[in-house]
Amino acid sequence: MSRLGRRGYTLIELAVALALLGILFVKLTMIISEASKAHREESAGMVLEDQAQQVLDRIAYALIGADPDSLNPSSQKPFFSDRIAFRVSLGVEDGEIVWGDPEVIGLAPDPAQLFWARNENTPDEQIVIWTRAVSELLQDELLNGSDDNVNGLTDESGLTFDVDGDSVTIRLTLVTRTKDGRSISKSKETVITCRN
Amino acid sequence: MIPMACSSDPDPAPRSGARRRRHENPLRGTTLIEVMVVLTILVVASGLFSRIVIATSRLRDVNRENATAAEAARKILEEMRNQEFQEIFELYDPDPNDDPDGPATAPGHRHDVPGLNPTSDSPDGKVLEVVLPAFPPATASKLIGTPWEARVLGTIQGSGGGSSGSGSGSGPGGKLGGIAGGSPPATWELREDYQDEELSLPRDLNGDSILDSLDHSDDYILLPILIRVKWQGRYGPRVYEVYTMLAEYRKSS
Numbered sequence: 001m002s003r004l005g006r007r008g009y010t011l012i013e014l015a016v017a018l019a020l021l022g023i024l025f026v027k028l029t030m031i032i033s034e035a036s037k038a039h040r041e042e043s044a045g046m047v048l049e050d051q052a053q054q055v056l057d058r059i060a061y062a063l064i065g066a067d068p069d070s071l072n073p074s075s076q077k078p079f080f081s082d083r084i085a086f087r088v089s090l091g092v093e094d095g096e097i098v099w100g101d102p103e104v105i106g107l108a109p110d111p112a113q114l115f116w117a118r119n120e121n122t123p124d125e126q127i128v129i130w131t132r133a134v135s136e137l138l139q140d141e142l143l144n145g146s147d148d149n150v151n152g153l154t155d156e157s158g159l160t161f162d163v164d165g166d167s168v169t170i171r172l173t174l175v176t177r178t179k180d181g182r183s184i185s186k187s188k189e190t191v192i193t194c195r196n
Numbered sequence: 197m198i199p200m201a202c203s204s205d206p207d208p209a210p211r212s213g214a215r216r217r218r219h220e221n222p223l224r225g226t227t228l229i230e231v232m233v234v235l236t237i238l239v240v241a242s243g244l245f246s247r248i249v250i251a252t253s254r255l256r257d258v259n260r261e262n263a264t265a266a267e268a269a270r271k272i273l274e275e276m277r278n279q280e281f282q283e284i285f286e287l288y289d290p291d292p293n294d295d296p297d298g299p300a301t302a303p304g305h306r307h308d309v310p311g312l313n314p315t316s317d318s319p320d321g322k323v324l325e326v327v328l329p330a331f332p333p334a335t336a337s338k339l340i341g342t343p344w345e346a347r348v349l350g351t352i353q354g355s356g357g358g359s360s361g362s363g364s365g366s367g368p369g370g371k372l373g374g375i376a377g378g379s380p381p382a383t384w385e386l387r388e389d390y391q392d393e394e395l396s397l398p399r400d401l402n403g404d405s406i407l408d409s410l411d412h413s414d415d416y417i418l419l420p421i422l423i424r425v426k427w428q429g430r431y432g433p434r435v436y437e438v439y440t441m442l443a444e445y446r447k448s449s
Contacts, residue, residue: 053263167278190267193277 037180044178048133049186052174055114055131056188059105059170062116065089067099068166068194077152077169080160082107084168085120089196107159111136114159114172134158135175139187167193257430261312265425265436268309268324272423273440275303276326281444285386285413288421289330294383294413312427327422329395330384330413385411386419394439395420418443 009017063071066086075081083106090098101124104117114134118126135158140149147154151171153162158173170192175185276284286294287302295302307324314321388401389409398407401416418441425436 165278167274191271191274191278193274 041178041182041184044176045184045186048174048176048184049188051131051133052172052186052188055174056170056172056190058116058130059172060190060192062086062088062103062105063168063170063194064192065196066194067196070099070102071163071168071194074163075161076164077162078147078154080153080156080162082111082157082159082161084161084163105130107134107157111157131174133174133176135173135185137173138171139173139185167191254431258434261427261429261434262436264309264311265427265434266438268307268312269423269425269436269438272307272324272326273421273438276421276442281419281442282414282416284419284442285328285330285416286383288326289328289384289386289413291330291332291384309425309427312425315426315428315433318426323425323427325424325426327395327424329387329390329392329397329401329420331387331390332384333411383413386413386416388412394422394437396439396441 063084063086065088067089070085070087072085073081083104085102085104087102088100090100092098101119104115104120106115107113108115108129110132112132112134113129114131116128116130118124120127137143138149138151138153138156138158138160141153141156142148143155145154153160153171156171158175160169160171162169168191169189171187171189173185173187175183177183276288279287283296286296288305290305292300292302292304305326305328306320306322307326308321309323312323314323386401387409388398389407390397397420399418399420400407401418401420402412403417420441421439423438423440427434
């Protein structure tokens with residue numbers, strides 16, 4: 001092997017290679033960082049969406065067995081309520097319908113908390129918080145006296161019920177913040193008709 | 197073979213058995229064939245990985261679209277349950293003239309679903325359709341392929357709402373009661389004699405144990421319903437269908 005064939009790298013070659021590698025590394029880091037951030041946000045959004053769907057399903061299944069005459073308040077569009085009280089039928093005994101204890105679903109004094117309660121404000125009171133991520137206002141709604149999200153309601157909160165006959169329309173917006181402070185919100189809406 | 201690159205080892209004295217087995221020239225680089233094999237493996241591996249990532253992403257989109265369609269179908273069924281039972285047919289059939297509160301005041305049979313785009317063959321840009329056993333009187337006889345004899349369930353009775361005739365085969369000779377021989381009614385008909393597996397028909401819809409060829413839009417006690425959501429998905433046209441049957445179930449007030 002000749003001396004020329006065994007020569008190493010010059011300082012210039014090394015510097016150029018290092019510079020190129022540096023640029024490549026920085027670009028790669030930026031791409032990975034952006035992808036990772038997008039993935040984190042999407043994951044957070046999906047988790048929030050799943051949570052919103054689960055909470056909405058729980059509300060729907062609770063209300064679907066309710067007596068429509070027991071719904072209180074029975075606010076009809078454009079009026080709405082952020083809580084609803086109801087009773088469910090437990091069955092029939094001696095020809096009479098046996099009603100369960102009164103139940104309530106609504107926003108707690110901390111409006112981010114959505115709760116279900118049985119026998120509210122009594123010694124037998126049971127309360128379960130179903131989520132702590134309720135948005136102050138429904139998605140795309142602003143506190144300005146207008147119906148910004150064109151759903152027929154004005155300045156509605158992150159949880160709303162409006163009753164039409166035996167049907168209840170339930171709207172829910174959950175919100176969360178990513179590590180870098182960005183806000184993500186997900187909304188769900190459904191209609192149920194009380195069966196009892 | 198063409199050497200591709202040089203080893204940086206200046207003193208390639210063989211030390212281990214593996215090295216001893218190598219070619220005499222320890223400075224040899226990687227051959228083109230080796231590079232090609234490695235590159236092929238890398239390309240195949242990255243291709244498989246990309247396909248998995250893309251398939252996962254597609255599945256997520258498809259699941260989201262399906263969930264939207266299912267929720268829309270469920271929502272329209274809940275809205276139908278909230279109506280007076282005897283008005284459901286008139287409210288959700290394709291006929292705007294029989295709407296209880298005046299022409300074209302009912303929700304009708306086709307609806308938008310936010311988040312889902314219509315297919316190119318959608319006649320009105322809507323994606324959700326409520327399918328009922330409803331037929332315009334003028335074309336009902338053309339829609340029904342085989343005339344269905346009015347019969348007491350299990351026994352062929354005759355035609356024209358069980359009024360006359362007996363036997364088998366063509367029964368009423370292709371006539372459909374309520375249509376043939378008389379002036380057609382102005383509104384669409386709810387028919388129980390239509391042969392449609394999707395709607396579980398024919399079926400006795402008014403509870404008189406007779407399958408006849410009359411309009412039962414005023415006296416049905418069962419209402420078969422098919423909700424069909426047809427949309428242009430991100431990866432092609434998609435359809436979601438749900439079938440159910442409504443019955444009068446509410447407590448008397």
